[in-house]
Every structure is written in structure tokens, then in C-alpha cells.
Amino acid sequence: MKIFSTIKETNEYLAARRSEGKTIGFVPTMGALHEGHLELMRRARKENDILVVSIFVNPIQFNNPDDLKKYPRTLEEDIKKLEQVQCDVLFAPDAEEMYPEKVTKQYDFGELDKVMEGKFRPGHFNGVAIVVKKLFDIVQPHRAYFGEKDFQQLAIIKKLVEMENIPVEIVPCPIVREPDGLAMSSRNRLLTPEQRKEAPFIYRTLQEAKLRRQHICANPLRQMIINRFEGNEHFKLEYFDIVDDKTLQPIHAWNNKVGTVACVAVWLGKVRLIDNIRII
Incomplete structure (x- = not known):
């Protein structure tokens, strides 16, 4: 596995592979890799x-500096996992490499980023879009x-x-x-053992929403599920x-x-978790 920390060497190496007619599959992550990430990689590998x-x-x-500070960083452990899935190239830059100048780009996604995550995390999706566009330009997958x-991302x-118009x-x-049933997430490792025991309540409640859809209209079902979360003392909806x-x-x-x-975001202690389930 090649490990690069600069844009130049990553771009040059992959340009050579493309010139050989190789197809490139790309999985962008923030590290703290888990089985969910690895499943993406296995599919890309295949x-x-x-x-x-x-x-x-x-x-x-x-948008929350504390969230950035406590986000898990486990590069050595991640590299071992990447080797297990036969990753060819790891691009692991630092912030100075990615953003040598102040970022000012602003995207307009209409109403897509005004609801749910966008409502509670202002600027989040603009930051996601900027980094994904830059990574696509570097890797050209x-x-x-x-x-x-x-789901919203x-x-x-x-x-x-x-x-x-990215190809x-x-x-x-x-x-x-x-x-x-708990959705795999890098943030799960921040849960205490007691919180981890409570966490499957999220998916059970989403499953209930899917099941009840057969008998309840959308608005009362929405309120019923909100009441379920608000009635559980372990969670802050x-x-x-x-x-x-x-x-x-x-x-x-x-x-x-x-x-x-159906989409949800809850706080379990100091850990924010999201999940969703298809209703129709």
C-alpha cells in the first residue's frame, strides 16, 4: 500500500495508473475506521x-470546536485495517496541505441543506462539499x-x-x-459501556416507525416517534x-x-448519533 501525505504525489501516482487504463474506486473517510467503512472498501476493491x-x-x-477536538484519530490502527482490505493508496494529508489558504467558497444547495443536519449544524454541508470536491479533483476516481x-450527506x-459536472x-x-442494530459509526467508540447498552433503542424505534406506517398517517407517526425518544431519559432528541x-x-x-x-439525530450523553430507515 502506498501512503501519501501530499496532493502532488497522490495526483501524480494516480494519473500514471489512469494512463495505464486502470479504474479507480475511492472511499473518502475521516478515519477511526470500522466495519462500515471496510464494507465500502471491499465493494470498491471488487x-x-x-x-x-x-x-x-x-x-x-x-461547527462545534469540541466535536472536532474529540473526534477519534487512530491512524496506526486504521493503516492495519486498510492493509487487510488490500487498499492500494492511502491519502492522509494534514489541514495545511488541504487548505493552504483561507476557504471562502459557498455552495447553494437550495433546500437540501436547510433541514435536519443542516438546520442544527450550520456550515456543515458547505464544509463537506468543499472537501469532497477537492478530494475528487486530487484522486479523479x-x-x-x-x-x-x-443520508443527507x-x-x-x-x-x-x-x-x-464532476465525471x-x-x-x-x-x-x-x-x-x-446500532448503526456502525466512528463515534460509537466514545460511548460508555452503559450508553452502548442503551444505543440500540435508536434502531428499534426506527423499526417501529416503519412497521407502524401501515396503520398511521405520516404526521401522527412523526409525533409518536418523537414522543418515544423524548420519553427515554437516556436520549436528548x-x-x-x-x-x-x-x-x-x-x-x-x-x-x-x-x-x-425516516431520519433521526440524538444525543446519548455527549455523543451525537444519527440513523435512518427507509419507510417506502
């Missing part, structure tokens, strides 16, 4: 000649792989590719879960919503022709 992974904790997508756990990235195929990949899977706008009546996803 579907392309070259697997490229980036590890970069992107400072401009954190044929395909890029993203997990559906970050996936929608933003699809829109970014359309807006910037890359975005490949969505299903959520990978622990045996008890940030949002729960049932949205159109393309526009991300709240839906108020069931329409079997429109894809519908």
Missing part, C-alpha cells in the same frame, strides 16, 4: 482496479463510495457532482449495523423527521410513488 482511501478529519465541516447512514454529494459515479452503500428521499423535505401523507426515509 468493482475497480485500484482502491484509494483518504483519511482526513476535515476541520471546516465541524471513476467511482466513489458513500454509506447511506449519512449522500444527497448533497449527488447534487454537488451534478452542479460541478464520477456515486455509489450508495447500505448501512452496516452491529448485531444489536435533536430531530426526527420523515422526508422525501430526493428533496429531503418533510412529507405529510403517504404516497407509494415517492421514496420516503
